[in-house]
Amino acid sequence: MVKISFSTLGAPFYTVDQIVQLAEENHYDGVELRTIEGTNDLLSLPDFAPGAVETTRRKFEDAGLAIPCLDTSVLIESGSGEGFDRHLADAKRYATLASELGAPLIRIFAGPPEGVDNPQSFFPDVAKGLAILADVVHDLGVTAAIETHGTLSKSADLLEVFSYGVGENIGVLWDLMHTYRHGESLESSYDGLKSLIKHLHVRDAAGMVAEDKDYVLTGQGIAPLPELIALLEAGNFEGYVSFEWEKFWVPELEEPEVVIPQFAQYMSQFA
Template sequence: MSAQPWQWPSSSLGVSSLGMPRASLGEFVAVASAHRCSGVELRVGPDEPVRRDLSAADAAAVGETFRAAGLEVLALASYVQVCAPGEDGPVVEALRRHLELAQQVGAGGVRVFPGGVGGEQVGDDDARAVRRLAAVADEAEARGVRLLLETHDSHPRGVDVARVLGSSELHGASVGAIWDAAHPWTAGEEPVQTVAALEPWLAHTQVKDVVARQRGATPALTGQGVLPLDEVLQALDARGIHGPLMLEWEKAWFDGIPDLDAALAATATWLGEWHG
């Protein structure tokens, strides 16, 4: 039996470090803890506390910082593009490094982007993704880390991501999906359709709101924009999926929007008041 709407677990709320660019680990932990988040998604980048060149000891220390605060590192947010044109070697190498880093940090997954050409070349995009993910499948399994393909860019809809993950070459592989709530809807796929497509692989849902139904729209505080977030929860609830919900507040890309503290407060209010 699915949870009643008003019983949606408050403990399911997580937050991405995208919302606090240039912040220290301590600053990010303090904000996440103040809003009783249970998990985090950590960006990997040269100007972030989590970088590809971290030593094993430093990566382990990052993970311990979050565990000590009661925060689970659900995923490292990489920028590896598994569908991108070019040779497989550099992409596979990047996947392997991020899998190693995730294990050292203690993260359950590594977010990857499609980054394909799209259009008439979508078949080639899919083939590249399947080939590259399959190449590291054994290592992902051995490290206890899932590679999580996000609904994004060339593969914005749930059906696009499912087309890759449903390949026979990835059957039983340590792969999954991240549902960015905005991208499928902007591409014309309704939440109930997205959940139906991604259910076998869904790791977590990135919640956000926007001011318009178009790509690149300015973020809005959760519940104050036009994205049908109630339908997102209804679609998840109908299939017995109750989290995690990860706030992805795009402060790194939209400097003028409110701080993460305000965004988390709005998200907690929206989640607490949701009645289906």
């Protein structure tokens, strides 16, 4: 049976207590932390301050909820420079928090800058940066999972970066909608990435245009979710399928108290 979680990106103004209640009432297995009380900077919140983290962790544990992933805005575009140093420092801060919360993963982004000529020429330097990052998170007992996103939305490009050597403790967060709307079949993405996948993001959408935010209730769009679950179960996937509803970025989307229970109800058919 596949485990389910939801990203707090979809309930961006909820408090920790409200998030725990929502997850518990709807029989989620875990909660992926991104946005709380209107901010993505979790380290600025009292619930995640030194001395308070253990209490926050216990709130999830007492409700039987895992924290499978802590989402960051870390972006690795190279292996040196001021920008790299800043993102590496952020990765260390969030990996430390993840370790304290018992979360095995932090979500990161990686890839060449948008719009560059010959992006493949940047892949070795991206891999160099990831290898440096791998050492940092390894020491904290955390894995950094690169989301299929941006210039690394296609699995073939992500795999090419991995081919240059990215070190241990680097995996993949497979965002199904990103690979699917970039023209990859479900099967080809899974076959290429399956040994690296640590976590999944899913949501449904009305159409195939990658840039559109035409998200719909789960099961009412184009996402091949039954086929996805069948693949994951056949492959004995041990991670989480996490509902990422982009409410923080697209405020006009349906409210969390509608979509988060609806996702859990939809997924119950696969239990």
